[in-house]
Amino acid sequence: MEERGSPDGDLARSLEQGPEGPETPIQVVLRVRPMSAAELRRGQQSVLHCSGTRTLQVSPPGGGPEVAFRFGAVLDAARTQEDVFRACGVRRLGELALRGFSCTVFTFGQTGSGKTYTLTGPPPQGEGVPVPPSLAGIMQRTFAWLLDRVQHLGAPVTLRASYLEIYNEQVRDLLSLGSPRPLPVRWNKTRGFYVEQLRVVEFGSLEALMELLQTGLSRRRNSAHTLNQASSRSHALLTLYISRQTAQQMPSVDPGEPPVGGKLCFVDLAGSEKVAATGSRGELMLEANSINRSLLALGHCISLLLDPQRKQSHIPFRDSKLTKLLADSLGGRGVTLMSPVAKQPQRLETEMLQLQEENRRLQFQLDQMDCKASGLSGARVAWAQRNLYGMLQEFMLENERLRKEKSQLQNSRDLAQNEQRILAQQVHALERRLLSACYHHQQGPGLTPPCPCLMAPAPPCHALPPLYSCPCCHICPLCRVPLAHWACLPGEHHLPQVLDPEASGGRPPSARPPPWAPPCSPGSAKCPRERSHSDWTQTRVLAEMLTEEEVVPSAPPLPVRPPKTSPGLRGGAGVPNLAQRLEALRDQIGSSLRRGRSQPPCSEGARSPGQVLPPH
Numbered sequence: 194m195e196e197r198g199s200p201d202g203d204l205a206r207s208l209e210q211g212p213e214g215p216e217t218p219i220q221v222v223l224r225v226r227p228m229s230a231a232e233l234r235r236g237q238q239s240v241l242h243c244s245g246t247r248t249l250q251v252s253p254p255g256g257g258p259e260v261a262f263r264f265g266a267v268l269d270a271a272r273t274q275e276d277v278f279r280a281c282g283v284r285r286l287g288e289l290a291l292r293g294f295s296c297t298v299f300t301f302g303q304t305g306s307g308k309t310y311t312l313t314g315p316p317p318q319g320e321g322v323p324v325p326p327s328l329a330g331i332m333q334r335t336f337a338w339l340l341d342r343v344q345h346l347g348a349p350v351t352l353r354a355s356y357l358e359i360y361n362e363q364v365r366d367l368l369s370l371g372s373p374r375p376l377p378v379r380w381n382k383t384r385g386f387y388v389e390q391l392r393v394v395e396f397g398s399l400e401a402l403m404e405l406l407q408t409g410l411s412r413r414r415n416s417a418h419t420l421n422q423a424s425s426r427s428h429a430l431l432t433l434y435i436s437r438q439t440a441q442q443m444p445s446v447d448p449g450e451p452p453v454g455g456k457l458c459f460v461d462l463a464g465s466e467k468v469a470a471t472g473s474r475g476e477l478m479l480e481a482n483s484i485n486r487s488l489l490a491l492g493h494c495i496s497l498l499l500d501p502q503r504k505q506s507h508i509p510f511r512d513s514k515l516t517k518l519l520a521d522s523l524g525g526r527g528v529t530l531m532s533p534v535a536k537q538p539q540r541l542e543t544e545m546l547q548l549q550e551e552n553r554r555l556q557f558q559l560d561q562m563d564c565k566a567s568g569l570s571g572a573r574v575a576w577a578q579r580n581l582y583g584m585l586q587e588f589m590l591e592n593e594r595l596r597k598e599k600s601q602l603q604n605s606r607d608l609a610q611n612e613q614r615i616l617a618q619q620v621h622a623l624e625r626r627l628l629s630a631c632y633h634h635q636q637g638p639g640l641t642p643p644c645p646c647l648m649a650p651a652p653p654c655h656a657l658p659p660l661y662s663c664p665c666c667h668i669c670p671l672c673r674v675p676l677a678h679w680a681c682l683p684g685e686h687h688l689p690q691v692l693d694p695e696a697s698g699g700r701p702p703s704a705r706p707p708p709w710a711p712p713c714s715p716g717s718a719k720c721p722r723e724r725s726h727s728d729w730t731q732t733r734v735l736a737e738m739l740t741e742e743e744v745v746p747s748a749p750p751l752p753v754r755p756p757k758t759s760p761g762l763r764g765g766a767g768v769p770n771l772a773q774r775l776e777a778l779r780d781q782i783g784s785s786l787r788r789g790r791s792q793p794p795c796s797e798g799a800r801s802p803g804q805v806l807p808p809h
């Protein structure tokens with residue numbers, strides 16, 4: 194990571210300027226504490242190197258390239274408490290608090306890394322032994338600066354303080370008049386999260402504030418464990434409420450409620466710890482779990498707040514009492530200074546070795562997973578190439594082939610329909626000629642045969658049993674309607690039904706249209722004259738009667754089902770057949786006419802349809 198300027202050259206200016214990035218609501222300053230006497234006795238060496246005023250470099254214990262981390266400010270082990278106070282930019286936070294902002298300073302780090310020392314200095318070395326002023330922490334120095342600042346303000350300022358700790362997710366008042374008891378955390382619209390019945394003490398002098406601080410420190414939960422003889426087991430929050438009063442603006446302060454105005458909050462977080470490393474058991478372990486959980490929640494909220502992509506997303510302040518009480522400082526009009534303190538070199542070294550080992554293991558697992566995944570994806574790609582792509586090509590070819598076939602079929606169908614229409618006209622003409630020949634044969638020559646449809650209508654005929662049961666086949670060959678029953682020649686056999694019952698449309702006689710009914714419009718669903726497949730059958734029967742041969746229909750008008758064979762062959766095969774039949778019909782008609790002229794008219798008697806036109 195690139196570093197600007199020389200460390201010594203920048204230090205003085207950096208200390209005065211405070212942490213880099215004044216626009217950022219959360220500033221981070223790192224302090225490396227000196228190695229303890231115990232660590233030096235064990236011959237441990239520091240792996241932390243401050244490079245310049247903002248970069249920390251960590252040397253891997255096993256060698257290899259250094260890892261660099263950048264902060265708003267980095268303070269090495271040689272820096273004094275005063276250096277830290279100046280470099281942290283707390284005075285800037287104090288100014289913001291005087292203007293009504295909520296500002297927070299908190300220390301974060303592993304247990305024993307020096308958080309409490311940085312904030313409040315070392316603990317007294319004995320009863321009645323005062324801590325030297327040079328070792329006073331950020332809090333005492335800020336108190337002194339603030340009270341001095343307030344004295345020089347033109348307007349009166351009210352200063353109050355509260356001090357609480359969160360121990361095992363319970364809020365305890367460190368300034369309570371009696372023994373501390375758990376207090377509930379509430380929320381309302383105007384105040385946000387707040388601790389009910391928390392004692393807020395007004396003070397007017399530095400001595401009074403220092404006394405409050407000492408009271409709270411003495412009440413705070415401490416325990417000894419392997420890594421720290423005076424380890425804080427709770428998160429401690431000391432809040433200063435700053436109310437500036439002007440002539441026009443007098444704050445109405447309800448008893449027991451903090452005044453409206455700026456806030457400056459100091460948070461001494463309990464240290465994160467590995468239970469195995471601290472050797473915590475029983476109550477210590479419970480405390481450690483609670484501490485770690487709440488620190489996790491805090492870390493989550495901070496990371497969300499710092500993520501520019503997630504500015505509008507929900508921040509889970511409700512996940513812990515700590516984050517609830519810091520919600521206003523972190524997420525509202527808050528400005529925060531964070532002072533993480535570097536871990537001791539020996540623990541850092543051990544942890545790095547563990548992390549490197551874990552890293553190697555994870556890398557190995559990742560490589561294996563990559564191998565499997567790449568093998569899997571390669572097989573998928575091959576499968577897709579072999580199958581999907583091939584199938585697609587096949588579908589495209591098939592599609593193309595079907596398109597061509599469809600086009601050929603359409604042409605073939607059009608051709609067949611044309612031929613069918615022409616042949617139907619020819620059949621029709623031949624039928625008329627045939628009918629005429631029969632009429633002349635029966636009634637004698639010289640008479641013009643009327644169209645059977647125009648023969649005298651016979652209403653009773655339609656009242657008779659269905660005519661299709663009459664095998665006389667007196668169906669008008671033009672309009673396909675059964676003729677009146679009187680048209681049957683006397684003595685004709687009423688043979689068993691040979692015509693398709695659907696020849697009359699499957700309708701009862703009364704429902705059938707009279708023969709002289711006008712032709713319907715094509716396509717009408719109720720069209721009584723619509724030619725159906727049975728019409729075709731009827732025609733075929735008629736043709737067979739005429740020819741005494743089986744007639745193979747070349748192109749039925751409306752096939753009942755789609756043919757299995759290619760429609761392209763339908764008309765093509767049938768048309769020559771029908772053409773031949775037509776030719777045969779012509780021959781038969783001609784010979785029939787010739788024979789009819791030489792024979793006497795039909796006499797009464799049974800006559801089969803085949804006898805109408807004797808075989809050629």
Ligand SMILES: Nc1ncnc2c1ncn2[C@@H]1O[C@H](COP(=O)(O)OP(=O)(O)OP(=O)(O)O)[C@@H](O)[C@H]1O
Pocket residue numbers: 225226227229302303304305306307308309310311315316421423424425426462463464465
């Ligand atoms: N900068 C420093 N100079 C000298 N001594 C220090 C420094 N920082 C910390 N120490 C000493 O290191 C020990 C641990 O410090 P401290 O109790 O402040 O750690 P902590 O991070 O608050 O630990 P915990 O999280 O367990 O409360 C103390 O004895 C303290 O005096």
